[in-house]
Amino acid sequence: MANSIASKNFTALSNLHPNMANLKIIGIVIGKTDVKGFPDRKNIGSERYTFSFTIRDSTTHFVNATSWGSEDYIRSLSDSFRVGECVIIENPLIQTKDLEREEKFSPATPSNYKLLLSENHSTVKLCSSYEVDAKLLSLIYLPVKESCDYYSLGDIVANGHSLDGKIINVLAAVRSVGEPKYFTTSDRRKGQRCEVKLYDETESSFAMICWDSESILLAQSWVPQETVIFAADVRISFDKFRNSMTATVISKTIITTNPDTPEANILLNFIRENKVMNPLDDEIDNYLKESMNLNTIVDVYTVEQLKVKALKNEGKAEPFYGILYAYISTLNIDDETTKVVRNRCSVCGYTVNEASSTCTTCNKDSSGFKSVFLSFDMLIDLTDHTGTLHSCSLTGSVAEETLGCTFFISHRARGGLRVSVLSCKLADSIEPGSLCAAPAMLTATVCDKACATTGVNTDTGGSVHSLGAGLSTQ
Template sequence: MAYHASAQDFVAIADLNPNSTHPNIVGVIIGKTDVKGFPDRKNIGSERFTFSFTIKDSPDHFINVSSWGREDYIHGLSNSFRTGDCAIIENPLVIAKDAEKEDRFCPSTPSFYRLLVTENHSMVRVCSDMEADNRLLALFHLPVKDPSDFYSLGDIVANGQTLDGSVINILAAVRLIGEQKYFTTSDGRKGQRCEVKLFDETVAVFSLICWDREAIQLVQAWIPRETVLFIADARVNFDNFRKSMVATVTSKTIITVNPDTKEANQLFNYAREFSEIGGLEDQEKQSGDEVSLDSIADVFTVNQLKLKAQENLDRQDNIYGITYGFMTTLNLDSSISKVIQSRCAKCKFRVTKEMQTCTNAACPQEGQPLEVTTGFDLLVDITDHTGTLQSCTLSGIAAEKALGCTVEDFVSLTEVQRTTLKWRFLLERCKMYLKVVPSSKARTGLRGNILSCTLADPVEVRQNVLV
């Protein structure tokens, strides 16, 4: 039978102990795991279900809560509240925690105890709008770890495989939120996955992987380029497929959204300013793409790419695919300044070689002597029998590989040689690997980036293109 709390009965998490009688706790939910089922040792052939969450009632005090029971009860309890809700826990059991076990699988807490919620004696309910305490809700934006104790994305990349398998804190901004993908394992279990692209002042793109439904549900509320995260106890690994470091959300991880800290506010201002001046888009053109070409297999017509981009406009998901089309615009014989661009080596902002310093207010090296890199930066129109993709970017290493020459080689070509190079591709059927990003700001509703371009094999075209 559930025990109902009155407002004056609340016990602070800091004051809890196993002798507490009918304790009632009010706080904000700062983390939550998925429901999982396990074989019931007492009833062979049946399962018991469990999930856990973490509740916080002051800047320095939070505690883990778990519940075990029937499938209907556990699913119903889990579905009754979400991360970020202000909730009341009535009459839980206060138990001394097994520190070694908890530290391996649960968020690290300052409490010596954990709470157990049972079907017959306890209750968890979400506070109504009238009951919700703004002081408690504000705790959701305070990290559970020292706000200055974190790795920048640049630190993670620089340390590389020496950090493989480590559990660390990360401060970063959200760049893109990928599409939730579903899968079935070899033993028949169903799962899901969502990849979030992060960035900060040091690294343009870094992957955060979420496997739990609860974490993915939290992700969906984030606004790309306007959300900063303090990720406590994320696991980082070297991904052999990508040849880069990635972070993963685990059952230990607590994510603080838009933390109310000096470090987070600085990153938020950087992210907003850099996004407003188009810095992230410029970086996308220069940084290449971490996705292996071998992993891109879907073939699209131009019209199919346009439709898919329109469908994904709200989610801003990247679309990867292969197109067999013609380059109908390739201005290699334009002035050098329209083919090759100079950029700040630190932030990739467009500059001229005459500048002494970078003019990007959000550049991490603002005011310091300018370091310049140069590279191809071409705008290409791609056409097939269904339509035209205008102003797709062919830049950096992808452009050098496609054209078969470096920037230095190109500069030394005569005008006649540049025209000859242009007509090797113009109006010829090409096989192009593309990344298409839906963009409400772009006139066409999308931005295209050519990851690879080669002259197409006629046999392969016949096999893949229906005209």
Template sequence: MANNGQVQDFVPISDLHPNTTHPRVAGVIIGKTDVKSFPDRKKIGLDRFTFGFTIKDSPDYFINVSSWGNDRYINGLSNSFSVGDCVIIENPLVATKDSEKDDRFCPSTPSFYRLMVSEAHSQLSICADIEIMNRLLPLLHLPVKDYRDFYSLGDIMANGQSLDGNVINILAVVRSVRPENIKYFTTADGRKGQRLEVKLFDDSVTSFPLVCWDREAIQLVQTLIPRETVLFISDARIGYDGFRNCMTATVNSKTIITVNPDFDPVVWLYFIDHTILLSSVESISDVYTVSQLKLKAQENSEVFCGITYSFISRLDLDGSITKVIKSRCSKCRYQVNEESQSCSNTACPGVDHPLTVTTGFDLLVDVTDHTGTLQSCSLNGTVAEKTLGCSHNEFANLTEDERTAIKWKFLLERCKVYFKITPSSKSRSGMRCSVLECSLADPGEVKQNMSALGSSCSPVL
């Protein structure tokens, strides 16, 4: 272990230059690739080994590092640290990066240079200086891309195959991680590999696959707590899975995953309110009458979810298309002004960026049972598409008679409605209701659950 010394002994990444002599750099590992091998063109029959990583030493500066060498050295070096470790690099070579090649295969960095670590000239050690670690570790939560520049999962689904092959940023919550589902395999040329699929969700999509192939990425995601961990994923590759007929995101050599990112409170408040508290329907089991959930909303200042077996008493599908399908700002979800093509939210976190919109179902429905009516429940996006059985594009091309037929499939029919109730001082009722899932109810299930509620059901006269 090298002597860590004082902070002033280190060269900041921002000051690195090929003319820097014997640089000493301290940084936190924010990304790392697996070791790979290639045939050595100079020594027939032997392989050369390499891997890369990215270090950060300030909010604005980070740099890519690569190392080449024999099997023993490269694998030993790679195994000595992981993402999240603070390291000190002694005497790396500072080289001008090939912008086209480096930015294509490595994370895009603000530096014009890259570092090279070799067995003969360089040394890497884990930092043990508490003061340095306290300065570096908070940088793990700062995204390497503009936090306002991301696609929601709904945006990805809406754009479909047009995004196939693109590299984009994603902001989402971890829905599930199942280490027991890691798949190990051996390629045709004898190399061993692994694959783990993580499920993400946000306020627009309840489940979206993130595929990890690298051991480093798999190790990182296995530490994440489902439903409590937010990820800002920089430069994830988007692909269309023809076998499953769905879009997927893949962690690649350019990707940097920022866990629980630290950014603008406005974005956090929106994201927490609309996403992190969104439970998946599988975890919802409490059944309510309409009067019971209204009473709970009055007595409870927290968000809660539940199920109600109610009739759909309002479902306006056969009116103007513009009242059924709307465009909203991708960053803050406020409605877009169609004439000016601008976001109607003056505090939108994307106000200084080009407008990006998400178009989809935007419905308000009423649900009624023998105890009362819950008015103006939001039925939006992919939840509405799943409920109605068609995409918003397909719906827009239906005739008026076809839309009316879909309406009467649900109107005045008993449905099983999964909902989320959010306190709201801006609403006349003091709450907002969002439909998480809606389907025609099974009569036997209705009878069983309504009987269980029994005398607790108080009719509204």
């Protein structure tokens, strides 16, 4: 240890025992959860708050620590340190773990014990990196699982449904990191979401979803095409609307950034030698691929308000979401077939080149090209009493079953505003009348509950997850 803390007596995590008291522990934070509130059963009407983190002090030992207390105390304590920083914990209570219950939701640790921190007796102090031994700091680059214990992205795709719902480890490079999306649910709980695109030698694009602020904050530090991650204990799911597998960061997950392992170094060399070109349009379209929860969007717009908002957001690639009451004023289904129905790659969801019938996104070699699926791909006009939105995108399963609408800025769309329809259904006869000057014109609801958390895939042939409905007009 550095001289400034070498004289202090710290208890090693390997020596923990429930009978110990007045402990002082030092470790590096390798994982952390968000603050959560729960009803206090002892004080009806009030809440207790908690958060957990995982600390490590050697290559073989790390433990989970949980703190309970008032909202102010817990939020202040959580904000005082981040993943990758060293802390000193004083006077924690040592308890034996309930393996079956706790490791279902918390990171698996080699220790039989856990630390409980109380507001009145325990303290957590942040250490400066200059005070800490370099060996302790280097532990942040060591995965919590064996370096060879992981699935490649190609393995995950190949196993498909057999891995649905399973918790596994993944080693991959970061292709892109989406902007965090913040929302409020129908019961007024605030949430957030961020989609990270991963890739490796076997797959060019694979989605990993972060739902908690701690993992989103960590993801924002990753440099695309220069960062490798080892994600221990992520949940794998099959998204039928994307027609692909996805990974989700959960409370058990611990992510190691740029791990110092032979396998990670091989992958790092690969991504440095094979830089991926990401066209601007594909990056913009990624916003539409993000899953959203329809119940979280409550803002109602007119066409005119959307155009004004688009002008204010000019130059930004972020989407914005809302509810629009309008009718479909143009729906041209008599156009050339290739403009209404397109082939898309069943692996990545991108449009297949019509001339060569190959996917240039995930398979440059046409001989290795996999299967395709048909996808609606058409443009419609939406009109209300304030104006018309031209050339709105209606694609994939969205054209058949949805309940929402997404708006976002695109330089390639008319007027800088690109609209993608995620839902279309008949409007309630009373609802539009309370919102518009010409209720008789409003015969369909576009974006009746525009989205913010479950499964919105547009240009990739997807739809609003679990909220499908056919297009209805009068």
